[in-house]
Amino acid sequence: MKLGLGLYRHMLNEEYYAFAMQAGCTHVIVHLVDYFRQGEANPAHNQPTGGKDKPWGVAGDPSKLWTAAELIALRKQVEAAGLRLEGIENFDPAHWHDILLDGPKRARHMQNVHAILRAMGEAGIPTLGYNFSIAGVGGRTSGPFARGGAESVGMDGPVDTPIPNGMVWNMIYDSAAPPGTLASITHDELWRRLQRFLEEALPVAEKAGVRLAAHPDDPPTPTMRQQPRLVYQPAMHQRLIDISPSPSNMLEFCLGTLAEMTEGNIYETVERYSAQHRIAYVHFRNIAGKAPHYHETFIDDGEVDMLRILWILSKNGFDGVIVPDHAPQMTCSAPWHAGMAHTLGFLKAGLMAIERGFTPAPLPSKLSHGSA
Numbered sequence: 001m002k003l004g005l006g007l008y009r010h011m012l013n014e015e016y017y018a019f020a021m022q023a024g025c026t027h028v029i030v031h032l033v034d035y036f037r038q039g040e041a042n043p044a045h046n047q048p049t050g051g052k053d054k055p056w057g058v059a060g061d062p063s064k065l066w067t068a069a070e071l072i073a074l075r076k077q078v079e080a081a082g083l084r085l086e087g088i089e090n091f092d093p094a095h096w097h098d099i100l101l102d103g104p105k106r107a108r109h110m111q112n113v114h115a116i117l118r119a120m121g122e123a124g125i126p127t128l129g130y131n132f133s134i135a136g137v138g139g140r141t142s143g144p145f146a147r148g149g150a151e152s153v154g155m156d157g158p159v160d161t162p163i164p165n166g167m168v169w170n171m172i173y174d175s176a177a178p179p180g181t182l183a184s185i186t187h188d189e190l191w192r193r194l195q196r197f198l199e200e201a202l203p204v205a206e207k208a209g210v211r212l213a214a215h216p217d218d219p220p221t222p223t224m225r226q227q228p229r230l231v232y233q234p235a236m237h238q239r240l241i242d243i244s245p246s247p248s249n250m251l252e253f254c255l256g257t258l259a260e261m262t263e264g265n266i267y268e269t270v271e272r273y274s275a276q277h278r279i280a281y282v283h284f285r286n287i288a289g290k291a292p293h294y295h296e297t298f299i300d301d302g303e304v305d306m307l308r309i310l311w312i313l314s315k316n317g318f319d320g321v322i323v324p325d326h327a328p329q330m331t332c333s334a335p336w337h338a339g340m341a342h343t344l345g346f347l348k349a350g351l352m353a354i355e356r357g358f359t360p361a362p363l364p365s366k367l368s369h370g371s372a
Contacts, residue, residue, distance in 0.1 A: 001313060001354075002027050003347055004086055004281070004321040005340065008048075009034045012074065017081035019337060023344040027086040027321045028078055029129070029281065032066055033059075033093075035170070045336050047326045048170070049140045049153055053161045053225065056137075059094035059173040065115050071123035086321045087127030087213070087281065088120065089252075093171040099197055100134055100168055101182075102189075110197075114204045121208025127280050128205075129252040131215040132194045134182070135224035136169035145295035146328035151335070153326065154295030155219050162226045187228040191239070194230060198243050205248040213252035213280035214240055219291045220261045232291075234264035234272075241278050251278050256285030256325050259304050260294050266304055267312060267363065274316040282313065283325035284347060298328055299343045308360040310350045322347060 004027035005020040012030060020028060035048040039057030042048045048056045066088075078085040095112045098105040120128060139159040146152040162184075166177025198212070205212050217224070220232035231237055237251055251273060259266050273279055286302025287294050299306055313322075324347070327339030 002321045004028055004323040006323045021082050023341055024348045027084045029087045029089050029323055031089050033090050049142055052139050052159050055167055055172050056170040059171040060092045062094040065112055068119040068122040071119055075123055085125055089129040091130055093169050093173045097168045097173045102193055110200055113201055117205045117208045117210050120210045127211045127213055129213045134168055134227040137218050138224050139219055146297050147301050150328035150330055152296040152328040155292050158292050184226045190228045195243050202244050202246045202248050206246050211248050211250045211280050213250045215252040216254055216257045218257045220257055221291050233261050234269040250280035253279045254283040256287050259287050260291040262290050270309055270312045274313050274318050281321040284322055285325035299346045307350050310354050311360050314354045
Protein backbone atom coordinates (compact mmCIF):
# COMPACT_ATOMS: atom_id res chain seq x y z
CA MET A 1 0.00 0.00 0.00
CA LYS A 2 1.06 3.56 -0.70
CA LEU A 3 0.45 6.51 1.62
CA GLY A 4 -1.10 9.54 -0.05
CA LEU A 5 -2.75 12.86 0.68
CA GLY A 6 -5.77 14.51 -0.87
CA LEU A 7 -5.23 18.15 -1.79
CA TYR A 8 -7.86 20.73 -2.69
CA ARG A 9 -7.28 23.04 -5.64
CA HIS A 10 -5.96 25.93 -3.53
CA MET A 11 -3.43 23.53 -1.97
CA LEU A 12 -1.72 22.58 -5.22
CA ASN A 13 1.55 24.33 -4.48
CA GLU A 14 5.04 23.63 -3.19
CA GLU A 15 4.15 24.25 0.46
CA TYR A 16 1.54 21.48 0.55
CA TYR A 17 3.66 19.13 -1.53
CA ALA A 18 6.48 19.59 0.97
CA PHE A 19 4.06 18.90 3.84
CA ALA A 20 2.98 15.66 2.16
CA MET A 21 6.58 14.55 1.66
CA GLN A 22 7.54 15.41 5.24
CA ALA A 23 4.58 13.41 6.56
CA GLY A 24 5.74 10.32 4.68
CA CYS A 25 3.44 10.42 1.66
CA THR A 26 4.50 9.18 -1.75
CA HIS A 27 1.31 10.00 -3.71
CA VAL A 28 -1.37 12.66 -3.96
CA ILE A 29 -5.01 12.72 -5.06
CA VAL A 30 -6.05 16.18 -6.27
CA HIS A 31 -9.35 18.00 -6.41
CA LEU A 32 -9.48 20.25 -9.47
CA VAL A 33 -13.02 21.38 -8.72
CA ASP A 34 -12.78 24.58 -6.70
CA TYR A 35 -15.35 23.87 -3.98
CA PHE A 36 -14.53 27.17 -2.31
CA ARG A 37 -15.18 29.40 -5.35
CA GLN A 38 -17.63 32.15 -4.33
CA GLY A 39 -18.88 29.96 -1.50
CA GLU A 40 -20.31 31.64 1.58
CA ALA A 41 -20.33 28.69 3.97
CA ASN A 42 -17.05 26.86 3.33
CA PRO A 43 -14.04 27.46 5.61
CA ALA A 44 -10.97 27.54 3.35
CA HIS A 45 -8.84 26.04 6.13
CA ASN A 46 -10.97 22.89 6.36
CA GLN A 47 -12.90 20.39 4.27
CA PRO A 48 -15.88 21.83 2.37
CA THR A 49 -19.01 21.63 4.50
CA GLY A 50 -21.49 24.15 3.14
CA GLY A 51 -23.79 23.82 6.11
CA LYS A 52 -26.80 21.53 6.16
CA ASP A 53 -28.30 22.65 2.86
CA LYS A 54 -26.09 25.44 1.57
CA PRO A 55 -24.08 25.18 -1.67
CA TRP A 56 -20.35 24.72 -1.42
CA GLY A 57 -19.69 27.29 -4.13
CA VAL A 58 -20.08 28.09 -7.82
CA ALA A 59 -19.04 25.49 -10.39
CA GLY A 60 -16.30 26.18 -12.91
CA ASP A 61 -16.37 27.40 -16.50
CA PRO A 62 -18.49 25.02 -18.61
CA SER A 63 -16.42 25.86 -21.70
CA LYS A 64 -13.02 25.16 -20.13
CA LEU A 65 -12.28 21.48 -19.70
CA TRP A 66 -9.14 20.16 -18.05
CA THR A 67 -6.72 19.77 -20.96
CA ALA A 68 -3.89 17.29 -21.42
CA ALA A 69 -1.38 20.15 -21.36
CA GLU A 70 -2.75 21.41 -18.04
CA LEU A 71 -2.74 17.94 -16.51
CA ILE A 72 0.77 17.14 -17.77
CA ALA A 73 2.04 20.38 -16.23
CA LEU A 74 0.37 19.48 -12.92
CA ARG A 75 1.83 15.97 -12.96
CA LYS A 76 5.32 17.34 -13.60
CA GLN A 77 4.87 19.86 -10.78
CA VAL A 78 3.90 17.07 -8.38
CA GLU A 79 6.76 14.85 -9.55
CA ALA A 80 9.25 17.68 -9.14
CA ALA A 81 8.29 17.72 -5.47
CA GLY A 82 9.10 14.01 -5.18
CA LEU A 83 5.50 12.74 -5.27
CA ARG A 84 3.31 10.89 -7.77
CA LEU A 85 -0.06 12.11 -9.00
CA GLU A 86 -2.34 9.12 -8.53
CA GLY A 87 -5.69 10.58 -9.41
CA ILE A 88 -8.25 13.35 -9.70
CA GLU A 89 -11.29 13.33 -7.46
CA ASN A 90 -14.65 14.43 -8.87
CA PHE A 91 -15.87 15.94 -12.10
CA ASP A 92 -16.76 19.61 -12.08
CA PRO A 93 -20.59 19.89 -12.13
CA ALA A 94 -20.19 22.53 -14.85
CA HIS A 95 -18.85 19.80 -17.14
CA TRP A 96 -21.37 17.01 -16.50
CA HIS A 97 -24.48 18.26 -14.64
CA ASP A 98 -26.87 17.12 -17.35
CA ILE A 99 -25.53 13.57 -17.10
CA LEU A 100 -26.69 13.56 -13.49
CA LEU A 101 -29.94 15.35 -14.35
CA ASP A 102 -30.59 13.66 -17.72
CA GLY A 103 -30.96 17.14 -19.17
CA PRO A 104 -30.81 18.58 -22.70
CA LYS A 105 -27.00 18.98 -22.65
CA ARG A 106 -26.38 15.35 -21.76
CA ALA A 107 -24.81 14.36 -25.12
CA ARG A 108 -22.42 17.32 -24.98
CA HIS A 109 -21.55 16.54 -21.38
CA MET A 110 -20.71 12.95 -22.29
CA GLN A 111 -18.32 14.39 -24.86
CA ASN A 112 -16.82 16.43 -22.02
CA VAL A 113 -16.33 13.27 -19.95
CA HIS A 114 -14.70 11.49 -22.89
CA ALA A 115 -12.37 14.44 -23.47
CA ILE A 116 -11.35 14.54 -19.80
CA LEU A 117 -10.67 10.81 -19.73
CA ARG A 118 -8.52 11.02 -22.86
CA ALA A 119 -6.62 14.00 -21.43
CA MET A 120 -5.96 12.09 -18.22
CA GLY A 121 -4.71 9.11 -20.18
CA GLU A 122 -2.38 11.33 -22.20
CA ALA A 123 -1.11 12.91 -18.98
CA GLY A 124 -0.51 9.54 -17.32
CA ILE A 125 -2.99 10.05 -14.46
CA PRO A 126 -4.52 6.62 -13.80
CA THR A 127 -7.62 7.25 -11.66
CA LEU A 128 -10.69 9.48 -11.66
CA GLY A 129 -12.87 9.31 -8.57
CA TYR A 130 -16.48 10.34 -9.05
CA ASN A 131 -19.70 10.60 -7.06
CA PHE A 132 -22.83 9.95 -9.12
CA SER A 133 -25.16 11.95 -6.91
CA ILE A 134 -27.71 14.68 -7.48
CA ALA A 135 -27.73 16.01 -3.93
CA GLY A 136 -24.07 15.36 -3.21
CA VAL A 137 -22.98 15.97 0.37
CA GLY A 138 -25.56 17.53 2.64
CA GLY A 139 -26.57 17.70 6.26
CA ARG A 140 -23.17 18.45 7.70
CA THR A 141 -22.78 20.32 10.96
CA SER A 142 -19.51 21.43 12.55
CA GLY A 143 -18.60 21.53 16.21
CA PRO A 144 -16.22 20.37 18.98
CA PHE A 145 -17.24 16.75 18.39
CA ALA A 146 -13.84 15.03 18.49
CA ARG A 147 -11.55 14.14 21.38
CA GLY A 148 -10.52 17.10 23.52
CA GLY A 149 -13.03 19.37 21.85
CA ALA A 150 -11.34 19.29 18.45
CA GLU A 151 -13.55 20.62 15.68
CA SER A 152 -14.98 18.00 13.35
CA VAL A 153 -18.12 17.50 11.31
CA GLY A 154 -21.17 15.33 11.73
CA MET A 155 -24.86 14.98 10.99
CA ASP A 156 -27.73 15.43 13.40
CA GLY A 157 -30.73 14.32 11.36
CA PRO A 158 -32.21 14.00 7.87
CA VAL A 159 -32.15 16.91 5.44
CA ASP A 160 -35.26 17.13 3.24
CA THR A 161 -35.13 20.67 1.85
CA PRO A 162 -35.43 20.43 -1.95
CA ILE A 163 -32.57 21.41 -4.25
CA PRO A 164 -33.04 24.75 -6.03
CA ASN A 165 -32.87 24.89 -9.81
CA GLY A 166 -29.37 25.54 -11.10
CA MET A 167 -27.69 23.50 -8.38
CA VAL A 168 -26.46 19.89 -8.37
CA TRP A 169 -23.92 17.95 -6.32
CA ASN A 170 -23.36 20.78 -3.82
CA MET A 171 -22.45 23.36 -6.50
CA ILE A 172 -24.29 26.13 -8.33
CA TYR A 173 -23.87 25.55 -12.06
CA ASP A 174 -26.43 28.16 -13.22
CA SER A 175 -26.74 31.30 -11.12
CA ALA A 176 -29.47 32.59 -13.44
CA ALA A 177 -31.69 29.50 -13.20
CA PRO A 178 -35.43 30.22 -12.90
CA PRO A 179 -37.02 30.00 -9.46
CA GLY A 180 -38.15 26.61 -8.31
CA THR A 181 -36.70 23.29 -7.21
CA LEU A 182 -35.67 20.00 -8.80
CA ALA A 183 -38.38 17.39 -9.14
CA SER A 184 -37.70 14.18 -7.25
CA ILE A 185 -36.85 11.04 -9.19
CA THR A 186 -36.89 7.36 -8.24
CA HIS A 187 -33.99 5.17 -7.18
CA ASP A 188 -34.47 3.06 -10.30
CA GLU A 189 -34.20 6.14 -12.50
CA LEU A 190 -30.95 7.19 -10.84
CA TRP A 191 -29.53 3.70 -11.37
CA ARG A 192 -30.62 3.85 -15.01
CA ARG A 193 -28.73 7.12 -15.44
CA LEU A 194 -25.61 5.64 -13.82
CA GLN A 195 -25.72 2.54 -15.99
CA ARG A 196 -26.08 4.58 -19.15
CA PHE A 197 -23.18 6.79 -18.05
CA LEU A 198 -20.91 3.81 -17.40
CA GLU A 199 -21.86 2.07 -20.63
CA GLU A 200 -20.77 5.16 -22.56
CA ALA A 201 -17.78 6.18 -20.42
CA LEU A 202 -16.07 2.88 -19.60
CA PRO A 203 -14.92 1.99 -23.15
CA VAL A 204 -13.24 5.39 -23.44
CA ALA A 205 -11.74 5.13 -19.95
CA GLU A 206 -10.42 1.65 -20.62
CA LYS A 207 -8.81 2.71 -23.90
CA ALA A 208 -7.23 5.72 -22.15
CA GLY A 209 -5.91 3.55 -19.31
CA VAL A 210 -7.96 5.40 -16.71
CA ARG A 211 -9.99 3.85 -13.90
CA LEU A 212 -13.36 5.35 -12.92
CA ALA A 213 -13.71 4.92 -9.15
CA ALA A 214 -17.18 5.39 -7.67
CA HIS A 215 -17.58 6.96 -4.23
CA PRO A 216 -20.51 5.79 -2.07
CA ASP A 217 -23.15 8.30 -1.01
CA ASP A 218 -21.94 10.58 1.76
CA PRO A 219 -23.81 10.72 4.05
CA PRO A 220 -25.29 7.29 3.32
CA THR A 221 -29.01 7.92 3.63
CA PRO A 222 -31.70 6.52 1.29
CA THR A 223 -32.58 10.04 0.17
CA MET A 224 -30.99 13.45 0.50
CA ARG A 225 -32.84 16.69 -0.18
CA GLN A 226 -35.75 14.72 -1.73
CA GLN A 227 -33.48 12.93 -4.21
CA PRO A 228 -32.56 9.21 -4.20
CA ARG A 229 -29.12 7.84 -3.41
CA LEU A 230 -27.23 5.05 -5.20
CA VAL A 231 -24.90 3.37 -2.72
CA TYR A 232 -26.06 3.91 0.85
CA GLN A 233 -25.64 0.32 2.11
CA PRO A 234 -22.55 -1.89 1.64
CA ALA A 235 -24.17 -4.51 -0.60
CA MET A 236 -25.12 -1.82 -3.13
CA HIS A 237 -21.50 -1.61 -4.23
CA GLN A 238 -21.97 -4.99 -5.84
CA ARG A 239 -24.76 -3.75 -8.07
CA LEU A 240 -22.44 -1.03 -9.35
CA ILE A 241 -19.57 -3.44 -9.95
CA ASP A 242 -21.87 -5.86 -11.72
CA ILE A 243 -22.84 -3.24 -14.32
CA SER A 244 -19.58 -3.95 -16.12
CA PRO A 245 -16.59 -6.27 -15.68
CA SER A 246 -14.35 -3.59 -17.20
CA PRO A 247 -11.09 -3.08 -15.28
CA SER A 248 -11.96 0.61 -15.41
CA ASN A 249 -15.14 0.07 -13.34
CA MET A 250 -13.74 0.47 -9.83
CA LEU A 251 -14.62 1.71 -6.36
CA GLU A 252 -13.36 4.69 -4.41
CA PHE A 253 -13.64 3.08 -0.99
CA CYS A 254 -14.59 5.56 1.74
CA LEU A 255 -14.31 3.91 5.16
CA GLY A 256 -16.04 6.72 7.02
CA THR A 257 -19.07 6.57 4.74
CA LEU A 258 -19.15 2.77 4.96
CA ALA A 259 -18.99 2.89 8.75
CA GLU A 260 -21.91 5.33 8.83
CA MET A 261 -24.14 2.86 6.96
CA THR A 262 -26.88 1.25 9.02
CA GLU A 263 -26.42 -2.27 7.61
CA GLY A 264 -23.52 -4.64 7.27
CA ASN A 265 -20.19 -5.07 9.00
CA ILE A 266 -17.32 -2.81 8.03
CA TYR A 267 -14.68 -5.58 8.23
CA GLU A 268 -16.74 -8.02 6.14
CA THR A 269 -17.38 -5.22 3.63
CA VAL A 270 -13.68 -4.46 3.24
CA GLU A 271 -12.98 -8.20 2.96
CA ARG A 272 -15.63 -8.67 0.27
CA TYR A 273 -14.60 -5.90 -2.10
CA SER A 274 -10.84 -6.02 -1.58
CA ALA A 275 -10.96 -9.77 -2.34
CA GLN A 276 -12.58 -8.88 -5.68
CA HIS A 277 -9.73 -6.44 -6.43
CA ARG A 278 -12.18 -3.71 -7.39
CA ILE A 279 -10.89 -0.97 -5.05
CA ALA A 280 -8.96 1.83 -6.74
CA TYR A 281 -8.03 3.79 -3.61
CA VAL A 282 -9.19 4.14 -0.02
CA HIS A 283 -10.34 7.07 2.11
CA PHE A 284 -9.49 6.61 5.78
CA ARG A 285 -11.82 8.35 8.24
CA ASN A 286 -13.17 7.18 11.59
CA ILE A 287 -16.60 7.99 13.01
CA ALA A 288 -18.97 7.46 15.92
CA GLY A 289 -22.65 6.74 15.26
CA LYS A 290 -24.69 5.89 12.18
CA ALA A 291 -26.34 8.07 9.55
CA PRO A 292 -28.21 10.30 9.99
CA HIS A 293 -26.71 10.81 13.47
CA TYR A 294 -22.92 10.57 13.61
CA HIS A 295 -19.77 12.62 14.01
CA GLU A 296 -16.23 12.26 12.75
CA THR A 297 -13.45 11.36 15.17
CA PHE A 298 -9.69 11.10 15.22
CA ILE A 299 -8.45 8.10 13.26
CA ASP A 300 -7.61 6.17 16.47
CA ASP A 301 -10.70 7.16 18.45
CA GLY A 302 -13.77 6.02 16.52
CA GLU A 303 -15.77 2.82 16.19
CA VAL A 304 -13.60 1.26 13.46
CA ASP A 305 -10.37 -0.62 14.15
CA MET A 306 -8.25 0.93 11.42
CA LEU A 307 -5.30 -1.40 11.97
CA ARG A 308 -7.63 -4.31 11.26
CA ILE A 309 -8.75 -2.58 8.05
CA LEU A 310 -5.13 -2.17 6.95
CA TRP A 311 -4.48 -5.84 7.70
CA ILE A 312 -7.51 -6.99 5.65
CA LEU A 313 -6.46 -4.84 2.70
CA SER A 314 -2.91 -6.18 2.88
CA LYS A 315 -4.07 -9.79 3.22
CA ASN A 316 -6.09 -9.45 0.02
CA GLY A 317 -3.24 -7.93 -1.95
CA PHE A 318 -4.44 -4.33 -2.15
CA ASP A 319 -1.46 -2.25 -3.27
CA GLY A 320 -3.16 1.04 -4.08
CA VAL A 321 -3.12 4.43 -2.41
CA ILE A 322 -4.64 5.13 0.99
CA VAL A 323 -5.40 8.74 1.93
CA PRO A 324 -6.88 10.50 4.95
CA ASP A 325 -10.39 11.58 4.03
CA HIS A 326 -11.04 14.25 6.64
CA ALA A 327 -9.44 14.87 10.01
CA PRO A 328 -10.55 16.86 13.05
CA GLN A 329 -9.07 20.32 13.35
CA MET A 330 -6.49 20.47 16.13
CA THR A 331 -6.12 23.48 18.41
CA CYS A 332 -3.03 25.23 17.08
CA SER A 333 -2.01 27.78 14.46
CA ALA A 334 -2.29 25.18 11.66
CA PRO A 335 -5.43 23.13 12.46
CA TRP A 336 -5.72 21.35 9.09
CA HIS A 337 -2.03 20.45 8.94
CA ALA A 338 -1.98 19.15 12.52
CA GLY A 339 -5.08 17.01 12.03
CA MET A 340 -3.75 15.53 8.80
CA ALA A 341 -0.29 14.96 10.30
CA HIS A 342 -1.87 13.00 13.15
CA THR A 343 -3.81 10.81 10.71
CA LEU A 344 -0.86 10.30 8.38
CA GLY A 345 1.40 9.37 11.31
CA PHE A 346 -1.12 6.76 12.44
CA LEU A 347 -1.39 5.30 8.94
CA LYS A 348 2.38 5.33 8.44
CA ALA A 349 2.87 3.42 11.69
CA GLY A 350 0.09 1.02 10.73
CA LEU A 351 1.72 0.24 7.40
CA MET A 352 5.02 -0.40 9.14
CA ALA A 353 3.29 -2.75 11.58
CA ILE A 354 1.65 -4.67 8.72
CA GLU A 355 5.01 -4.99 6.93
CA ARG A 356 6.49 -6.45 10.12
CA GLY A 357 3.82 -9.12 10.48
CA PHE A 358 1.12 -7.53 12.65
CA THR A 359 -1.98 -9.72 12.98
CA PRO A 360 -5.10 -8.42 14.73
CA ALA A 361 -6.69 -10.27 17.61
CA PRO A 362 -9.98 -12.07 16.89
CA LEU A 363 -13.02 -9.85 16.99
CA PRO A 364 -15.53 -10.20 19.81
CA SER A 365 -18.50 -12.27 18.61
CA LYS A 366 -20.84 -9.28 18.67
CA LEU A 367 -18.59 -7.48 16.19
CA SER A 368 -17.59 -10.40 14.02
CA HIS A 369 -21.13 -10.79 12.72
CA GLY A 370 -22.84 -7.49 13.43
CA SER A 371 -22.31 -3.84 12.63
CA ALA A 372 -19.02 -2.18 13.39
